[in-house]
Every structure is written in structure tokens, then in C-alpha cells.
Amino acid sequence: MCGIVGIFDTRGQRAIDAGLLRRMNDTQSHRGPDESDIYREPGLGLGHRRLSVIDISLGQQPLANEDGSVVVCYNGEIYNFRELTAELKALGHQFRTRSDTEVIVHAWEEWGEACVERFRGMFAFGLWDRNSRQLFLARDRLGVKPMFYAMLPNGFFIFGSELKSLLAVPGLPKMFEARSIEDYFAYGYIPEPRTIFQSAFKLPPGHRLTQKMNAPLAQALRYWDVPFRTGARISEGDAQAELVERLREAVRIRLVAEVPLGAFLSGGVDSSAVVALMAGLSDAPVNTCSIAFRDKAYDESAFAAMVAQQYGTQHHVQTVDTEDYGLVDTLAALYDEPYADSSAIPTYRVCQLARQRVTVALSGDGGDESLAGYRRYRHAVAEERMRRLLPACARRPLFRMLGRYYPKADWAPRIFRAKSTFESLARDLVDGYFHGVSLMRDAMRDQLFSRGFRSSLQGYRAVDTLRAHARNAPSDDPLSLVQYLDMKTYLPGDILTKVDRASMAHALEVRSPLLDHELVEWISGLPPGLKLQKGEGKHVFKRAMLQHLPQQILYRRKQGFAVPLEAWFRGPLRERVRTALLGNGLASTGIFQPAFLAMLVEQHQSGRRDFSAPIWTLLMFDAFLRKELGTAYANG
Structure with a gap:
């Protein structure tokens, strides 16, 4: 894993300040402590910090093609690089290394912008083509690896793996974006493509951008989306068998490394499934890492130990004090913009533990989004079923009234906490889902913000982000739609941001088999009833893993990282x-x-x-x- 930066003069061939390029690069030294280098030519500068994982001796970056006309700086892993190398060699391309990085420059020469459609993996890269005088940026389909960019008032285009690399540039305007603040206090993070600053942007997952000379800031273009197209009819038994085989293959291709490799093991369904399949593919015991908490209300280490014992892993556990609140300022420095997922604290600690043993760790991230593991999906589908029993003209005023007058009862058993449900039922599916996932709901934000700030939003509301994605959704099935919304917002904006920054803070590479785009595509095409059945999320996955994991792991109540x-x-x-x-x-x-x-x-x-x-x-x-x-x- 690595950190990348770049500067491109869109108005000519002005000299790139080497000191500035190095300062941008060095802000991300934690992402790549092994090596550092920069590349400059008139009007263009690229920088790279390297965490060596594959082709340690020859994979240095920035890396060029044979004549030096195409240069790339890249962060990530392309898991099908060997197959692509063979294909490109057959087409006449000459390779000097065994690294996946070199595949990118030759793939660009052969397929141009469409090269990203050939890559299977997690990646964010900047590629310079001197002949066409253009800079090409791309980000992987699910958004595992980050990419930030901005156009400066003086015509220099800049990019980097983290926002802090852009903030090192003196000419970057730092006016806060009001819509981002509204989003943050609703979601707890700032969804793509915005950042906290008006002048800087995130390249959304599954997008590419081609910045040309003498042109305004280029528009990011989508090259991939989660299809959610129901495939050929499949029995539940066949779906179970194929799901395990597809996940096994996604795990297998992520085991390539020239450094120590292991896995996170929380004791939940997803990480346990990954470890189970890793064990079957590994000759040596798998290195597994878990966090334990002194407060048993937050501790899942016993379940992780159960899986570790079953598969004979080299299991490492670190007990974290539940008073581990000293990371508040550390987190602010890591994320560069407001970020409010408190599970970032234990995530930081488990990455810290893992890095003591391994350089690469596999995780179970992505399973909840693809396989409908969150309880909120069950609630969203049930609420939509209720909405369809009444016409909107009767439903909205009825449930709006009930929501207004029913007392708020956070202290009561769940069956009596109906206020939020009534409020949600008065809305449509998208607004209701937004109401359910908001950290601070509309009424609370209305009280939180000053009149002047609310005026500056010019009518924008955080739910508009979900509405925009819903308009592009490939399915109107209620479950598929809310899964799609999460894959566009919560997954890249919260989950993957958290894991990337926490892992990179410790120079740890994290690979997520359940985020393999071919696996995600196939799962999205399964009938929704195989994912969520009779209120049970991950139905087909849990049934498929019964031959690999005990019922206590598969069917216990989902807990997740939490802090008091x-x-x-x-x-x-x-x-x-x-x-x-x-x-x-x-x-x-x-x-x-x-x-x-x-x-x-x-x-x-x-x-x-x-x-x-x-x-x-x-x-x-x-x-x-x-x-x-x-x-x-x-x-x-």
C-alpha cells in the first residue's frame, strides 16, 4: 500500500517546485515508510511513498513505460496483474518488473481510459501521458482506496491519497463548504464527492477523471456501478455453494504477498468466514488479530477465540481499556476533515496490533452491505411493506400526527419506542431510510444550526445526497435500493475511510475479499429473499457457512465495535x-x-x-x- 501525490500545470509547462512536491509526499509518510521518490518534468510532478508488498526489489515508483512517455504513481493492489501481464506481453509490451504497477502503464498504452475496466482490485492512481499532455486519475469500483484532488486558482491541478497532502499546498483556498457541514452532522462523515473545503473533492468510487491542458476542472465520469440485475434462476442450495466458491477465490487472489500476511478476526460472521477460507488455502497457520475489551458488554473476543481454535490460527489478542478516549485529537489529525464514527478508536487499535505481526491483513469489510447484514435493512423493508398498505394521502398525515405526539422513549424496551417508526412511515422509502440512519435528524439539526448558517445552505438538505443516488439506482426493490444507497455513501464514506486511515496510520495494508467487485456484482444479482429472509440478514451466507463455522458465530446478535x-x-x-x-x-x-x-x-x-x-x-x-x-x- 502506498501514498501518492501529483501536480499538473494545466496552463503550460511551468517548473514544478521539488520542495513542495516532497512536502506533499512527506505528509503521507505513514502510508509508505519503506521508500520515497518523486518524478518531475516541465509542467508535471508525481510523488510516491511506498509500502513494499509485491516485487520488493524492483517495484519502485513513480514508474514509466519503455520510452518514458507514460508515468504512473499508484496506490493499491491489482490482483489479476499476472493474467494482464501475460496478455500485454502477447500484444508486444515489454516488462522490466514483476509488479502490478507496471501493468497500469502498458494497459493505458493498449486500452486508454478503458484500462480501468480490466483491473480487478483496489486502486487509486494518477497517470501522466506526455504525448497527449493529459493527466488521468482513477479510483477502484467500491472505493477501497482514496483519491483527493483540486484545481488551484493559478491553474495547477493537484491530487493525493489524503486530504492532508493537498493542504500542504499554500495556494489551496480553505473556505468551508456549508453543504458538507450539513452532511457531516447528519451522516457523521462527508459523502463523496465533497470534502469539508469548497475547493477540494474526492474522486467517487468507480469513477475516472481526465484533466487536459488549457481546460477547466474536469468532470469525474463513472465507469462502473453495482448492477443489482437479478440473474438466472438459482436454487438456494446452488447459491450457497457458488457463494462459498466465489468467496474462496476472492480470498485466494488476495494471499499474494512477499511480506507477512494475516487477518482481522472479530468473531463476527464476515471476518470468521474469511479466516475459515484462508485456513483452507494456507499451508501454515493463519495469523489472526483481535481486540478484547475489559468491559464485557463490548467484548467479543470469546467468539474470535472460538474460530481461532477451530482453525488452529496463530491468534493474537490485545485487551483495550474501555477508557481509551485519548485518541480524539489523533483521529482528527488522521482524517483531515470531520469524521464521527467512534468505532475508529478500536479500529485504530486492532490495526496497531496487527502491524506488530503482519504487513498485510485480510478483513471482512463489505459483507453487511452486499449481503444485507444490517438490522436497518430489515426495518426499512418492513416499513416499506407497511407504507404500501395505505395510500400516501392517508398515510402521511396519519403517521406524521402519531410521530409528533407519541412520546420519545429511548429508555423503554424497543417495542415501545415507536416514535421514530411513525416518523419514518410518514416519509417515502428514501426519506425514511435517511431518517433512520441520521446521527442528528432533521428536527435536531434545525435546532443545532444558526439561522445564518441555515440560510447559507440555500435550501440544501443532507437527504438530497441519498435522493440523487436513488435517482440513478438500477433497482426499485426496497432492499436492493437501500443497499445501493449504502454502497454509494456509508461504505466508502464511513467504513472504508475508517479502515484506510486507521490501517495506513500503522503502514498496514488491508485487503477485503467481500469487496471483490466480481463477487459484489454476482451477489447483487441474487434474489433479495436469499439475502434477507424472515427478518434474518445474510440468510444465504449463513446457511452456506454452516459447514465451516459454528451456529454460535453465525446466528448470534450482531454487535460490532463500540465504545462507551x-x-x-x-x-x-x-x-x-x-x-x-x-x-x-x-x-x-x-x-x-x-x-x-x-x-x-x-x-x-x-x-x-x-x-x-x-x-x-x-x-x-x-x-x-x-x-x-x-x-x-x-x-x-
Whole structure:
């Protein structure tokens, strides 16, 4: 895995400042501690930080073709590079290395922009073609690897693996994007293509961009999408067998490495399935890594140990204190923009543990999105079934009224917590789903934001992001639609961002077999009833894995990484919360209503309400502003 940067003069062939290029490159030294190099020619500069995994002796970057007219800097792994190498050699291309990087330059020569459609893997790269004077950027289909870019006012186009590489450029305007702030306080992250800054963008998953000379900022173009086309009829038994074989093959191609390799093992269905299939493909015991928590309410290590014992893995466990809240400022520096998934803390720790043993780790990421593992999918489908029982003209006013007057009862058993369900049923599927996944719902954000800030949004609402994706969705089946929405927003914006930054902070490469695009395409074509059946998510997957894993693993309640925010904010982080939310910093931005911030703090710390999610979201926004604005912000 690596970090990449680049500078392209779109107005001519001005000299690229070598010192600036190195500074951009060095902001990402954690992504590639093994080697560093830059390439310059008039009007173009590329930089690369390398974590050596394949062809350690010859795979240095930036890398050029035979005559030096095509140069690439690349982050990722192309798992079918050997097959492509053989095909390109047969077409007359000469190779100097055994690396997957060199495949990219020859694939560009042979297929041009369509080369990305031939790659199977995770990747983000910048490629310079001197003959056509154009810069080509591409990002993998699911968004495993990141790519940021911007056009400076002086005509220089810049890009990098992390936003911090762009922030190292003095000419980058740093005006905050109001819509991104609205998105952040709804989702807890900023969905593609926006960043927190008006001037910088993320290249969305499955997109490419060709920036030409004497042209404005190029438009990103989609080259792939999750199809969700139901394939030929298939029995459940055949689907189970084919799913295991396809996943086994996705695991197999991810075992190629010239460095120590292992796996994360949480004890959940997905990571356990990956480890089970790895064990069958490996001659030596698999290295597995797990996090344990002192507080048993958050601890899943016993389930991980059960799988490790079954497959005889070399299992490594680190116990994390549930008071591990010292990473707040570390996370702000890692993510470069506001990011509020608190599971980033244990994710950071498990990556730290894994790197002590291995350089490459396989994970179970992506299984919940493809195979309908989240409970919210079950709720969304059930609610849509109820919506269709009543015409909208009767349903909306009825459930709007029930939602308004039914008391909020977070403390009560789930069966009595109907307020949110009523509010959701008054909406359509997309709005209802947004209502369910929002960290801070519409009514709360209306109270949170000042009138001036709300005016600056010019009518934009965070749900507009989901609506835009829904208009392009390839299926109107309720389950497929909400899965598609997650694959466009939550998966790349939250899950994969979290894993990339946490792993790269420790120079650890993470590979995700369940995000193999050929596997994702095939799963998307399965009948929805095989994924979600009688309220059970991952139905076909769990049934398929019964011969490999015990029922206690497959059918226990999904838990996932969690931290005790509610207790932290009433105990050890009490004063930090009060300083952040009640101090001069947030108030001085003009974004928030101070009285509402005070209400959140008072009601949470008194124990009357649990506002841990909105408080964490505000705390991380405050940490971002402290990092970005420094002393001026802290002093209000």
C-alpha cells in the first residue's frame, strides 16, 4: 500500500517546485515508510511513498513505460496483474518488473481510459501521458482506496491519497463548504464527492477523471456501478455453494504477498468466514488479530477465540481499556476533515496490533452491505411493506400526527419506542431510510444550526445526497435500493475511510475479499429473499457457512465495535465536553445555536437523555477545527 501525490500545470509547462512536491509526499509518510521518490518534468510532478508488498526489489515508483512517455504513481493492489501481464506481453509490451504497477502503464498504452475496466482490485492512481499532455486519475469500483484532488486558482491541478497532502499546498483556498457541514452532522462523515473545503473533492468510487491542458476542472465520469440485475434462476442450495466458491477465490487472489500476511478476526460472521477460507488455502497457520475489551458488554473476543481454535490460527489478542478516549485529537489529525464514527478508536487499535505481526491483513469489510447484514435493512423493508398498505394521502398525515405526539422513549424496551417508526412511515422509502440512519435528524439539526448558517445552505438538505443516488439506482426493490444507497455513501464514506486511515496510520495494508467487485456484482444479482429472509440478514451466507463455522458465530446478535460514549461524557470526558460545546470555539463559528449546545450538555450529563451521538459528532468537529484553525479558534 502506498501514498501518492501529483501536480499538473494545466496552463503550460511551468517548473514544478521539488520542495513542495516532497512536502506533499512527506505528509503521507505513514502510508509508505519503506521508500520515497518523486518524478518531475516541465509542467508535471508525481510523488510516491511506498509500502513494499509485491516485487520488493524492483517495484519502485513513480514508474514509466519503455520510452518514458507514460508515468504512473499508484496506490493499491491489482490482483489479476499476472493474467494482464501475460496478455500485454502477447500484444508486444515489454516488462522490466514483476509488479502490478507496471501493468497500469502498458494497459493505458493498449486500452486508454478503458484500462480501468480490466483491473480487478483496489486502486487509486494518477497517470501522466506526455504525448497527449493529459493527466488521468482513477479510483477502484467500491472505493477501497482514496483519491483527493483540486484545481488551484493559478491553474495547477493537484491530487493525493489524503486530504492532508493537498493542504500542504499554500495556494489551496480553505473556505468551508456549508453543504458538507450539513452532511457531516447528519451522516457523521462527508459523502463523496465533497470534502469539508469548497475547493477540494474526492474522486467517487468507480469513477475516472481526465484533466487536459488549457481546460477547466474536469468532470469525474463513472465507469462502473453495482448492477443489482437479478440473474438466472438459482436454487438456494446452488447459491450457497457458488457463494462459498466465489468467496474462496476472492480470498485466494488476495494471499499474494512477499511480506507477512494475516487477518482481522472479530468473531463476527464476515471476518470468521474469511479466516475459515484462508485456513483452507494456507499451508501454515493463519495469523489472526483481535481486540478484547475489559468491559464485557463490548467484548467479543470469546467468539474470535472460538474460530481461532477451530482453525488452529496463530491468534493474537490485545485487551483495550474501555477508557481509551485519548485518541480524539489523533483521529482528527488522521482524517483531515470531520469524521464521527467512534468505532475508529478500536479500529485504530486492532490495526496497531496487527502491524506488530503482519504487513498485510485480510478483513471482512463489505459483507453487511452486499449481503444485507444490517438490522436497518430489515426495518426499512418492513416499513416499506407497511407504507404500501395505505395510500400516501392517508398515510402521511396519519403517521406524521402519531410521530409528533407519541412520546420519545429511548429508555423503554424497543417495542415501545415507536416514535421514530411513525416518523419514518410518514416519509417515502428514501426519506425514511435517511431518517433512520441520521446521527442528528432533521428536527435536531434545525435546532443545532444558526439561522445564518441555515440560510447559507440555500435550501440544501443532507437527504438530497441519498435522493440523487436513488435517482440513478438500477433497482426499485426496497432492499436492493437501500443497499445501493449504502454502497454509494456509508461504505466508502464511513467504513472504508475508517479502515484506510486507521490501517495506513500503522503502514498496514488491508485487503477485503467481500469487496471483490466480481463477487459484489454476482451477489447483487441474487434474489433479495436469499439475502434477507424472515427478518434474518445474510440468510444465504449463513446457511452456506454452516459447514465451516459454528451456529454460535453465525446466528448470534450482531454487535460490532463500540465504545462507551454515554459514560465517557458523564465521567472522564465531562470537562472536555463542556469546554468544547460551551466554550468560545464553536460559538465563534456562527454555525451553531449556543442555547441548543448547552441543552445537549445539561440533559446528557444530568442523565435525563442520552445525547452521546450528537455530542461525539460535535466533539470531533471541535477537534477538527482546533487542528485546522489552531490558537485563533481555541481563543474564540
